[in-house]
Amino acid sequence: MKKNKYVFWGLVITTLISALDANIMQTASPTIVKQLGGMELFAWIFVVYMLASTVTVPLYGKLSDMYGRKKLLMFAVGLFTLGSILCGMANSMVTLIIFRGIQGLGAGGMIPLSMVIVGDLFTIERRGKIQAVFSSIWAISSIVGPILGSFFVEALSWRWIFFINIPIGIASVLCLLPYKEQMEFKKTHIDYKGFFLFGVSITLLLLSTNIQNSIWYIILGIIGIIVFVLVERKETHPFLPVSLFKNKGILMTNLFMLVYCLSFFGTSNFIPLFLQEGNQMSIYKSGLILLSIAVGWTFGSTPAGKWILRFGYKLLFIIGSLITTLSGLALYLFISDISYFGLFIILTIQGVSFGLLFAVGTIASQEFAEPQIKGMSTSLQMFLKNIGTSIGVTVMGLIINQAANIVIGMKYVFLYALCLSLITIVLSFLIPAKTTAFSESE
Structure with missing residues (x-):
């Protein structure tokens, strides 16, 4: 149990790296453009990271079912940390974009593999x-x-938004070292041809959401x-096992989460913009409104297992x-x-449903799946959530x-x-309503 605590903290730290990277770039990116130039390539700092981290999610899931979660997660964190070091040393916009791609290749495995390990280690009740x-x-x-991004830019250098990942990445790997996996993993054939076709197709569709005159990207x-x-x-x-789609629980849960992320989950991206432009509210106050969703999310996800x-x-x-x-x-x-307080209350209520459904959806993707495809099932749902959110926001x-007007x-x-x-x-x-194993245990 003590080892599990170290592993848990390793997963927490891994999540922390991903979360910080997603938010710290927002305030530092204008300064980066000023120093490195290449304003016309500015959007690609984010696009290449999003592409690399999204397309590789199912591959990490597949490999984790074959080689185990621990080694693969440590590899993903290591690759992300290497990408961070290179990003911090970048001397042009082109090299920064390439190194952000390397970062993204590591990031693609960090969150889904963390969720799979949680599913391996902890009971349904504790997972919520x-x-x-x-x-x-x-x-x-x-x-x-x-x-933090503003602090690094003003007090040190924008390069520290990447260098800060080095000690965090090392701490994450050290916490994972005591973890001993109990499952036996069976090495099978990897369908690289399928992954290539899948990866190229999804990349083209994702690019269509970020490029003007994108009809050819959609068609291809x-x-x-x-x-x-x-x-x-x-x-x-096959790269995506047929059993994933023959299983009604996995199929319907994944379809639900895809459509769900296409709908209201992406609206929070525009709430601060609405408050700033429609209500002339400060950036700080408009950003704080998103705390409502975070508060609601906690209340919805915590008891989900029970x-x-x-x-x-x-x-x-x-x-x-x-x-x-x-x-x-x-x-x-x-x-x-609507008043600020009224909006806060409604978003809090919506946050409860976000937290509940994301927790239940993740647990369902693991419990409906057979042990040998649990990693693939978990990562596939995370992949579909990312796709749904990206398309929905676009x-x-x-x-x-x-x-x-706004x-x-x-x-x-x-x-x-x-x-x-x-x-x-x-x-x-x-x-x-329940998995087969769930029903048999009652």
Whole structure:
């Protein structure tokens, strides 16, 4: 049990690195552009990281089922730390973008593998509480990250936003060293052809969300996915195991989480912008509104494990999607003249449903899966969440840009999310209440 504590802290530190990196860049990026130049390449600092960290998630899941989680997570943290060192030493925008890609290749395994290890080590009941801790880290980092970024830029150098990852990465690896995995991992054939087709297709589709005149990227990406499916049908050991899609629990849970992330989950990205432009609110105060979601998330995810054992999965998915839809309806109806306090309350309620459904979704992806594909199942859901959020945020951005003003734009965004959230309610009724093992244990 003592070793598990060290492992737990290693996973916490790993999550901390990821969370800080996601938030610390926001305030430092303008200074980086001033010093390195290459303003026309500015967006690629973020795009290349997003592409590398998203596309590699399923591969890490597949490899973790074959070679174990510990070695792979240590490799991912090591690669991320190496990328951080190189980013800190970059002397041009081009080299920084390349090194951010290396960082992203490591980041792709850090969060999903941490979640898989949590699933291996801890009971369903404890997993909800642990995910609440991880969620709190993201919430705190969303506030501390930009402040820390400002400090490094003003007091030291922007390069320290990357160098700070070195001691954190080393601490993470040291905490993971005592971990001894109990499972036996079976080495099988790796379908690199399938991964290549899958990776290229998803990269093209993700690029289409960040590039103007992107129709050809969408067409080529869809063609790539079709070719991938046709090739995988003939593959003896496909990159995405067929058992993942024959399992109703995994299939419906993943489909639910994909649509869910396409809907209201991405709206929080635009709330601060709405408050700044629509209400002339300060950057600091508009950013603090997101604490509401973090607070609600903690209340929703902490008891999720207990509630799964008591009520099963289906009921929790139904309740979570209903809370999201009703709170989303309130946002749509009242966003034009809502008070700061009123907005805080509604977002807190919505945060409860976010926390509940993300915790239940992650646990379901592990418990519905057979032990030999648990890593793949967990990482696939995380991958679909990332895809859903990326596409959802892009669509919302287009809606806002086409609107006459930010207030009207937000109403249309909430209407779009509301329509999709109705689909999640339907999908929630199709999710099994319990896993087979869960039912047999009663």
